[in-house]
Amino acid sequence: MRHLFRRILFYILAIWISVTLNFFIPRLAPGNPAEAMLTRLERRGPISPATQKALEAAFGVNTTDSLWLQYGKYLNNLLHGNFGISYIEYPTPVITIIGQNIVWTLILGAVAVIISFALGCLLGVIMAWKRGSFVDTFLAPAMTFLSAIPYFWLALIILYVFGFTLNWFPFSDGYDTSLDVGWNSAFIFSAVYHAILPALTIVLSSIAGWLLVMRNTMITTLSEDYVLMANAKGLTKGRVMFFYAARNAILPNITGFALALGTIVGGQLLTEIVFSYPGIGFSLLQAVQGQDYPLLQAIFLFIALAVLGANFLADLAFVALDPRVRQERSA
């Protein structure tokens, strides 16, 4: 119990620090949101000074409140779940923007990470089991090669070849925008169809990490006495491979997996940019460029919560998977 209590205290402290940084860091940048907004409007011609005043008033950036008072108000609003109104998409509430985008990010990210993790671990187990075979000697360097390609470049090439030149897949958007969003087959089909290329690039670029870690830990585990013992008992090959060796070898990857799930919320920034895919990463970029404090703060808060939450889950998963941790705790 004391362990758990300590962990929770740690998480609360971490959240407070991230919330505080969220508030101060964006405000250190030069300029203010009203100026940033005016620059967007400038392409339609000059704008009277009155408009800038009005924007500043609307955004509440011309306030005479001290920074500390603003910080207090910000914390108070957060506690009440009030994230405010976005500047760049004024007057849409921040929560609506996040709601619109996070679905895309979560589905694409989760599917891609799960596929990548599952495939990577599975291949890693097989490669370690058949160490020195053709699969092992060929796949390991091939995967390393793939993951060494800078992600944006890989994505651009795939987009250009499959999306633009061959025209097999769409090269932008999350769905065919002439369709209505909803639970109808046309929309779902279109959404899946649009997700294939982005998901493929994420899997291709991340699979090697899972695979190599899994393979290397598995090799160490395979030389353990209990694996020898299991083999000696005459257990089936599959049982030894997965229940005895893989179960122990997967521990480092579980931590990685939990962290990867946590970072999904932050969005697949490059993927979303290259494929013009809707999502939280692109919103974040826009928010930074437009000095949209409320949107920035909210997105960062969600990312922090997701990462910490994932960490917590990883802690729990370890307890379930690794008896040693369990015993230490109860001791």
Place this chain on the structure above:
Amino acid sequence: MAPNLFSSIGGKKYRVGISLVSFLVIMAFVVAACGNGGSGSQGKTDKKHVLNIGSHVGGDFTSALSPYNPTQVNEGIQGMVYETLLFFNRNDGKITPLLAADYKWSSDEKQLTFTTRQGVKWSDGQPFTAHDVAFTFNMLKQYPAADSKGIWPYLSSVNATDDNTVVVTFQKPNPPLLWYIGGQTWIVPEHIFKNVDPTKTQNQNPIGTGPFTFNKFSPQVLVYKRNPGYWDANDIKVDELDYPAVKDNATLQLKMMQGQIDWGSFFAPNLDQTFVAKDPTHNHYWMSPTDMFTLYINLTKAPFNQVEVRQAISAALDRSQLSQQAESGYVAPASTTGLILPNGNSYLDPTYQTVQAKADAAKAAQLLQSAGYSKGSDGIFAKNGKELSFSIKVVNGWTDWETMAAVIKQNLHNAGINATVDDIQDTAYFDARNNGNFDALIGGLFGGPTPFYLYDTHLNSVNLSPKGYNWGKWNDSQTDKLLQAYSSTLDPDKQKLAIQGLEKIYATQLPNIPLVNAASWYEYSTKNFTGWPDKSNPYAVGAAYAVPDDLIVIRHLTPVN
């Protein structure tokens, strides 16, 4: 095999994972089998003529359907739904009546009378009258945030004297204000806007007089349908407008090349090769020069307060190189008179006919010597032991400006001036520009239907930054007097004389150093629609974001077949 591994972790996750994997694999096969069939929006074969417009580059759409939302107004609201009284063609200065059938100045130029068009209806069926016009202007008075062009400081009242007449009364004569009053004010219905703040209202169901009505909002696309009750319905041949949200210029260009977008507005280098050559019969662009790029110099600082230094910098520039390398030759080198040519040709003082396109290092050297500079051993001019050296700020990621800055740096170096490029983030740039924290920076000069607007916006001492757009801080009584002379008369000869006086000041004093013209970016495809504005028929500025030019363009378009 796989089941064992995952069931040891937890059966649920495994099942979800595997079913997702198999689902995706199956989908991939299905899609591959479909081949090319599934993409694009050309599937609409039933004679509905849909125009796809790529004017929104950036994030998702916000439901901002009031034409007076101060942050951003959705594409199509201004022009397609809400109209102005008049249309000013910035290419040639011609004025076309829209909601106003006619307008007249009183002899003392203090009263402007509009006669509104008869038989116009709002899209909800209510009649449009002069009272709506008067209401709109008085609404701007009540909500100054909506008055983004700053009209009211110059007006005393706006009244509808009957159903078809609106009288605008000025505090003192100011005829150039007609552009903002007639050409940039969106007339809204009194019965809808009576009790709302136009800058805050969501205006979910916009009611306008324009040729289109708002049909569907989604964060990714805006859809407009033809308004059958439009006062000039016979001229509208387009049935539907789709404005997709496109995330960046590169994607927009790809979409245009695949025919998913008919009308675009973006900058991309080398369009001849990357865009036009792919389909020379249909793919076109026309970069109508509407504004200007200039090198702002901080006139409050040495050495720029010396006119010879400014002239030397100007002489050292190779403007044709700037035009070719930075703007792919889309726009011509700028005239140092501040006139956007050829649009302003009729105002041009013949003395300044030639635009200095090539660098003249000898002249620059001579000018610097006359200012007391001498060349040091490293080839850089210096005065009192201080080298002639300054920094040029540009916005990081605005590639045409970055290229310009690099060319300028090299040009100046050839002439013995040491310039460094300070490539900064956009917000930092605007902060520096608006507050005068710079040596030099590349910036824009906004044009208008006549050359007056550029001079007034950027040189008038009432517009000194940070209040206005006079970022170089040019404060000159002679300039102010000429601007006053122009804006207090309707006599075209007197106006021309004032403009020519301003040209002379610009060319000799160089309040800033014009570089190249700036265009309203405009690309279009004649595959589905014809009748686009172009160089031979410049009836409007082509950029899809130019308002109310978008309205004029839509009235000219005809579907193919």
